[in-house]
Amino acid sequence: MEGRMRGIGRLARESGLTVSALRFYDGAGVLVPARVDPRSNYRWYSDEQVVVARLVARLRRVGMPLAEISRVIEHRDDPDVVDAVLRAHLARLEDGLADARRELSAARSLLVPESPVTSIRTTTTAFLDALRGVRFAVGRDPGLPVLTGVLIDADADDVRLVATDRYRLAVRTLAGAAVEGPAVSVVVPVALADEALATLTPDAGPLTVSVDGADVVLTAGDRTLRGRRMDADFPDYRRIVRGSGAHQVEVDVARFRAQLAAAPTRTVRSPEDGAEQAATVLSFGDVEVGVNREFLLQALDAEDAGQLVLDLDGPIAPLVMRAPGRAGDLSMLMPIRLG
Structure with missing residues (x-):
């Protein structure tokens, strides 16, 4: 038995984990030594634990939580379980990267005094349908002014209209919409949304939403509606709807x-x-x-x-x-x- 064991220092060199990390994973129950000397408290690890340690090192490098690493190790002989855990973590990483891109884009717009104009081109019918689909969820609490508007969230992938009052949330996608300019997330006051619903007609044809700094302009046919974006950060609805x-x-x-x-x-x-x-x-x-x-x-x-x-x-x-x-x-x- 002793010949097939290695000490904590050797396992650290073979796995890429530090000695302190191995002690931590022992305490967390993720990678428990095969044997601990009762007198010196020295940790000994078996041959098969080298692979487990390397697995822990790789999963930790991509930020996988300890509970999920333990699940992978526990079910490492069951490919279906392991694949499900890995896919779920990869999806979180991809979502996090998308979130980071949006946040950095928003930060850049705060640092650059004159941001380029973003134009969203769609049809009046699609815009009005999406607006009606979220209008019911707009908040009325003056203490939460950001919720009293409609979010227009546009990037290269899609354009969404969003509204919430904390008790309800509605999301509608503008299918086929085209975005020219940088990604933008702008909260427009409900008064502008209601004016669009009251005055625009589906037969107006193409509609353009232009965001130029604090100005939001809706243009459809011979109608032009203007408003000012609300100076507040809308809640991160994407984390809720995934x-x-x-x-x-x-x-x-x-x-x-x-x-x-x-x-x-x-x-x-x-x-x-x-x-x-x-x-x-x-x-x-x-x-x-x-x-x-x-x-x-x-x-x-x-x-x-x-x-x-x-x-x-x-x-x-x-x-x-x-x-x-x-x-x-x-x-x-x-x-x-x-x-």
Whole structure:
């Protein structure tokens, strides 16, 4: 046995980990020595632990959390489990890189006094449809002014309109929109959004959204609407909307409305301030979800679809609605705790 063992110093040289790192992974239960001398407390490692140590070193270099490294090591003989963990971490890294690009682009715009103009070209029909799809979720709290506007988030990949009041979130993608100029995230006041909904008509043809510094200009046909961007950072909605729920339920909207009308209502107390509120109780198999009936009806109206897919992660996770065939579009509703 002793001949097949190596000390902590030799394992450090063979694996690329430092001695202090090996001691740390021992304490964390990630890489426990095969044997520890009871008198000197010296750590000894087996031949097979060299590969494990090299694996830990590589996974740590790409920032994988210790819990996931432990899962990889525990299931290293099960390729399906290992592949799932590696894919999930790679997706997080790619999302993080996209986030970093957006943040650096925003930082650059703050450092450069005169940023180039960004123009978003779409159709009036597509813009109005997207605007109607998010308008219901715009906040009204004057204490959170950034939520009282609509976010236009544009980069080379897509253009999204987003609104949230903390209890609801709506995202719509402008399919086929073209962006000229640098990526931009601009919050426009709801007054400009309402003016567009009230005065623009779908038959106006092409529409251009121009962002020039603090000025936002909508041009469609012979109509030109102007507003000033709101000087505030919109919440990072992308971190909230990533991925799908653990369970997906396909619903017919007409039957779902009937279910909602017949669903029982329960009075519960808010965990934040103890205030009483009415919760409509929806049942999906063994899962009961409490919702604000009015908010849910508004989200259904905004979706304007005959079929929806509901993402469910349990009674305290947001209820997410997606229309089939509209990738990236969703309406999200925070549940009301029933217990």
